[in-house]
Amino acid sequence: MARLANLKRTVLGAGMIAAATGLAVWSTPALSSGDGDSYAHLPSSIQLTGVVRDFKWRTQEGGHPDFEVVPAGGYGHYMNNIAENLDSDNKPVFVGGGRKVSAQWRDSGNRNIHPSAYNASLGDVAGSYTGGADSGGIASADSFRQWFRDVAGVNMSRALTLTLNRDENSNVYSFDDRYDPAYSSKGGFFPINNELFGNSPGQAKNFGFTFELATEFIYKPGTGQKFMFRGDDDVWVFINGRRVIDIGGVHSAVSQTVFLDRLNHLNANKTNSLRFFFAERHTTLSNFRIETTINLKTAELPNTSSLYD
Numbered sequence: 448m449a450r451l452a453n454l455k456r457t458v459l460g461a462g463m464i465a466a467a468t469g470l471a472v473w474s475t476p477a478l479s480s481g482d483g484d485s486y487a488h489l490p491s492s493i494q495l496t497g498v499v500r501d502f503k504w505r506t507q508e509g510g511h512p513d514f515e516v517v518p519a520g521g522y523g524h525y526m527n528n529i530a531e532n533l534d535s536d537n538k539p540v541f542v543g544g545g546r547k548v549s550a551q552w553r554d555s556g557n558r559n560i561h562p563s564a565y566n567a568s569l570g571d572v573a574g575s576y577t578g579g580a581d582s583g584g585i586a587s588a589d590s591f592r593q594w595f596r597d598v599a600g601v602n603m604s605r606a607l608t609l610t611l612n613r614d615e616n617s618n619v620y621s622f623d624d625r626y627d628p629a630y631s632s633k634g635g636f637f638p639i640n641n642e643l644f645g646n647s648p649g650q651a652k653n654f655g656f657t658f659e660l661a662t663e664f665i666y667k668p669g670t671g672q673k674f675m676f677r678g679d680d681d682v683w684v685f686i687n688g689r690r691v692i693d694i695g696g697v698h699s700a701v702s703q704t705v706f707l708d709r710l711n712h713l714n715a716n717k718t719n720s721l722r723f724f725f726a727e728r729h730t731t732l733s734n735f736r737i738e739t740t741i742n743l744k745t746a747e748l749p750n751t752s753s754l755y756d
Contacts, residue, residue, distance in 0.1 A: 484616045489742070492612045493620050496745045497660035497723070499607040500597070501643035504655055509600060511590065514655040514728050515647070518584035518697055522729075524548040525583030525696035526562070526576075533688045537661070539724055541582075541591035545695060549577035558675070558704045561693055566709070583681075583696040584728065594657045595724055603643040607658060611737060620743075623736040636678070636727070636735035647730060654730045660723040661746040666713045672741045674721070677702035678734040681726040687712055687719050700734040707741070720746065 503510040518525065528545030551559045555570030565571050585591050593601050610627070611620040624630040633640065637652045647654045666672065676682050676692060679700050684692035689712055691705040713719050721743065727733045 486613065486616065486618045489613060489618055492610050493743055494608055494610050494745070495660050495662055495743060496606055496608040497658055498595075498604050499638050499656055499658045500595070500602040500604040501639055501653065502602050502655045502657070503644055504647060507648060511593065511601060511655075512586040513584060513590050513594070515730065516584045516586075516697070516728065518547075518581055520547045520578045520581040522697050522699075524694060524698050524701050525581060526693045528583050528585060528695050529683055529690065529693065531690050533685050533722065536596075537688070537722060538592075538595050539683050539685070539690075541585055541588045543582050543585075543588075544580045545583055546576035547578050547581055547583075547696070548574060550574040551701075554704075554706075559702050561691055561703055561705065563691070564705065564709045594726060595659050602657075605639075605643065607638050609660075609737075611739070611743075618740050619738060620740070621736065621738045624734065625736075630735075635733035637733055650730060652733075654727055654733065656727050658723075658725040660721075662721045662723070662743040663718050663746045664721060664741045664743050665717065666707055666715055666719050668708060668715050670740075672707040673704055673739065674707075674741055675702060675704040675736075675738040676723075677736040677738075678725070679732060680728045681724075683724045685720075685722045685724075686710065687714075688722075697729045699732065702736075 502514045504515040505512045506515065525545045525547050528541060528543055530540040530542045534540050552562045552565050552574035553572045554560050560571065562574065565573060567573070597604050609622050611622045613620050624633070624636040630636055633652070635652075638658070639653045639656055640646060640651075642653070644653075646652055674684065674692075676684065676694065677700055680697045682692060682694040683690060684705065686705070686707075691710065692703045694701050694703055707713060721741070725735070
């Protein structure tokens with residue numbers, strides 16, 4: 448009984464520290480199940496189903512102007528080209544006026560964070576921008592609007608399911624193209640090689656596509672829930688319709704982490720939404736890693752063109 452009480456105090460203490468500091472821990476204490484895995488009561492994996500959309504390069508007939516393009520300021524990470532809030536269709540909106548990131552905003556654990564989460568009192572380090580306004584290789588609001596909507600003749604789509612596996616003796620779930628059996632032999636995140644419009648010109652892989660996920664979760668304050676993405680190219684994550692990760696632009700792998708206890712627009716112990724938007728727009732690499740301590744569940748699946756074929 449004394450050991451159980453101590454474990455309970457440890458759990459409560461970790462939650463109180465997280466709530467007081469705003470810092471999230473990577474895993475939270477749990478009572479042992481007796482099989483050596485303290486988190487064996489959690490699901491071994493999470494499956495999330497979203498929509499992948501294929502686009503032709505801008506150099507192809509009927510190609511899209513935003514694919515296989517070099518931003519005016521060169522390849523790199525651009526922020527603030529996408530509005531803070533989703534539109535009435537729960538889609539991101541291009542507003543322009545963004546700038547290229549020259550140094551990342553980081554927390555005390557040296558993890559990249561969105562500037563809106565920056566808090567110097569928690570030991571965060573401020574980042575910086577360089578150059579003037581730059582769209583990050585997006586031609587216009589109209590061209591961007593097509594990224595995450597089915598548009599006849601412009602893109603083709605189908606459903607795509609990712610499996611996030613729980614790390615051993617941990618509450619961390621992850622998907623990584625380097626280790627996932629469906630992708631590890633492909634040399635990156637290439638879900639539609641030889642499918643839809645086919646591979647990119649002169650390539651053995653399909654480099655021009657977007658992917659969106661609509662998920663939901665229960666926010667549990669003080670338990671260290673977090674979501675991290677690392678990859679290329681563009682990624683935006685919105686929680687309850689508000690932007691919390693912004694990795695826009697055409698670039699090599701970049702990461703950002705959002706700690707839920709730092710956000711002030713969540714519904715405690717109730718259902719909240721998370722929407723994830725990704726684009727692969729340039730030949731060379733396609734890196735994709737999600738890491739989270741949130742028990743995500745697939746929400747509504749947007750329409751895909753394959754449903755009507």
